[in-house]
Amino acid sequence: MMEQLRRSRIYLPGNRPRMIQKGPGLGADAVILDLEDSVSPEQKDAARFLVSRAIKMIDFGLSEVMVRINPISHGGLLDLAAVLPSGPDAVVVPKCESKAEVQAIENIIKEAKLPKLIKILPMIETAKGILNAYEVACASPMVDAITFGGEDFTQDIGATRTKGGKEIFWGRSMVIIAAKAAGVQALDTVFSDLTDEAGLRRDTIEIKEMGFDGRAAIHPSQIEIIHECFTPTDKEMQYAVNVLFAAEKARKEGSGVAVVKGKMVDKPIIQRAEKMIKYAERLCVEIPAPTI
């Protein structure tokens, strides 16, 4: 099955009809209808009904429809009971710390006997969650991505959130390693400063280089920048094409070694190039001709 494209996921407050209705036109790979942090405790019931109806009645087009529920111990069960029958594509589970939590949600989804597959996206955003990230990522076949929550994680470890992000570097790395070891996607946290486009660009390029498959957005203006950062550059594309050309040429000539620009190209480099070309094809990026 083709991996879901999740460069961007935008949060939409679950009790604000006008913002939910903007979802289809935002062009994000996923919309997250939020029942957790953006909804006050006394409006949780209203948000459940609104989100449930929105999923049924609004066509979100190509965007994957996710719902962020509350923690199971704080209303998450009521959230699931309300929204699962509407058939979201995925359930985002905040502050997930154990395999047992994921499996409890898996059981509830199975109990709902829905006519479609629903994914579980656990958020890793506590110290305990980080230490258990691999078991969470492996907890269920319904998990096809784990996501890092930088703001809550920073608070949980008693650190100060900085632009440089040194306080979350290790947490981010753990989420990537756990996700890749489990064979699922690694998705990153939000970039909170809406006024700093250059900072968003810099940070997104950095997390892409670290191995993340996408990140969350908190404002529509962030989506395009995130997509640009997750689109291979012309230079990267040219290199990937040349690598595959050289590898094919070496194979035809019976040589085990391909060389591009004087450097040996081995199996991991070829695999990375293949992955990039497939990814570029999905994004409808033009594939250049080889130049070697």
Place this chain on the structure above:
Amino acid sequence: MGIFDVMMIETRKILHEAEAGNHDKGDVVIKLKPGPEGSGIQLDIKSKVMALFGSQIRASVLEEIAEYGLTDLTLSVRDEGALDYAIRARVQTAIERAIREEQ
């Protein structure tokens, strides 16, 4: 009992006044009060798009009330340009709040 049984409604009687929604653009405010026995359903709808969608709003509200089998109540709608799904969700919220015992 599974969690999907939570949605079963045990009582279908308006116990007290309730409200749902906001006066934000694209939203709607629903206010619901119990009515005397035999008074029927009294609707008071105000909307910027009354001429175009008034009858549709009325039909949606009545459908939601009928889902709960409620009979004697007064319901006011102050529409700020909400779409049908939002109107229905707000009516449902107001009813759910009105039929449950106050904490």
